[in-house]
Amino acid sequence: MTELSAAHAAAVTDRGRLAGSAYSNDRDLAARQSLYQWQAPRYDLPGIVAEQLRGVRGRVVDVGCGNGKFIQRLREDRPDLALLGLDIAPGILAGVPGPVAVADATRLPLATESVDAALALHMLYHVPDIPQTVREMSRVVARDGLVIASTNSDQDKAELDDLWQRAAGDVLGTGRGPARISLSARFSLEKAPAYLGEEFGRVETIELPGTITVRAAEPVIAHMASYRAWADQHDVPFEATIERARTILVDRIAQHGVFEITCLGGILVCRR
Numbered sequence: 001m002t003e004l005s006a007a008h009a010a011a012v013t014d015r016g017r018l019a020g021s022a023y024s025n026d027r028d029l030a031a032r033q034s035l036y037q038w039q040a041p042r043y044d045l046p047g048i049v050a051e052q053l054r055g056v057r058g059r060v061v062d063v064g065c066g067n068g069k070f071i072q073r074l075r076e077d078r079p080d081l082a083l084l085g086l087d088i089a090p091g092i093l094a095g096v097p098g099p100v101a102v103a104d105a106t107r108l109p110l111a112t113e114s115v116d117a118a119l120a121l122h123m124l125y126h127v128p129d130i131p132q133t134v135r136e137m138s139r140v141v142a143r144d145g146l147v148i149a150s151t152n153s154d155q156d157k158a159e160l161d162d163l164w165q166r167a168a169g170d171v172l173g174t175g176r177g178p179a180r181i182s183l184s185a186r187f188s189l190e191k192a193p194a195y196l197g198e199e200f201g202r203v204e205t206i207e208l209p210g211t212i213t214v215r216a217a218e219p220v221i222a223h224m225a226s227y228r229a230w231a232d233q234h235d236v237p238f239e240a241t242i243e244r245a246r247t248i249l250v251d252r253i254a255q256h257g258v259f260e261i262t263c264l265g266g267i268l269v270c271r272r
Helices: 003-013 015-022 027-038 045-052 069-077 130-140 158-172 192-197 218-225 228-233 238-256
Strands: 059-063 082-087 100-102 115-121 141-152 202-214 259-271
Touching: 003 015, 003 228, 015 228, 027 202, 027 218, 045 069, 045 115, 045 141, 045 259, 059 069, 059 130, 069 082, 115 130, 130 141, 130 192, 141 192, 158 218, 158 238, 158 259, 192 202, 192 259, 218 238, 228 238, 238 259
Parallel strands: 059 082, 059 115, 082 100, 115 141
Antiparallel strands: 141 259, 202 259
């Protein structure tokens, strides 16, 4: 691991940063989630997860449940399931319908084979030991149960990376600035099957490609600003770069009418 990637891994997995800043409430997570309302095609992610769970009965744990977007939907669609939400950040659990608990994904407070399905949705890149967390999820899920994970591709939202580097370069006076931090890089859609395949014989990847089209700068800027918990990792003045990106984006939309972002995320359904 290079020095840069080691620093990146430490930053995106630091428990104090995750619980105390990035997910102390749901403001920044909600900003990232909200950008997808301008995506075509629109994907009903909670609905897709609910559909994958159609054959599951009993207990389901959402590990790293965040602001409870998936739990809320499952409570509506599947009132027969016994749902438990776990997260490392107490603050973000405040609005999640219980039962919920603060827990470390690398040491789940659950008995072996005690749940019928486990969810790990856009969170495995935040755990310090991904293989250990996959083993823990395998341990707590019944032999005929399943694990559903999700993440983004290494190619996801390349236009935002380009916008950031251009804005950062302008702020620094260097042409193109350093890359912005990628949360999903450690457990991207490309890397995920190998990690999950260590414990599960069948790993099905459902790719969800799309294009976000905005006609105003604010949803994009809110998304970029939602990475403020990692501002010290960008090697550039964060707020100044955000404001420069806003100016670039406003000018681009005035010229072209729209700004398009190419997205690629996915869901991985794992069985033994």
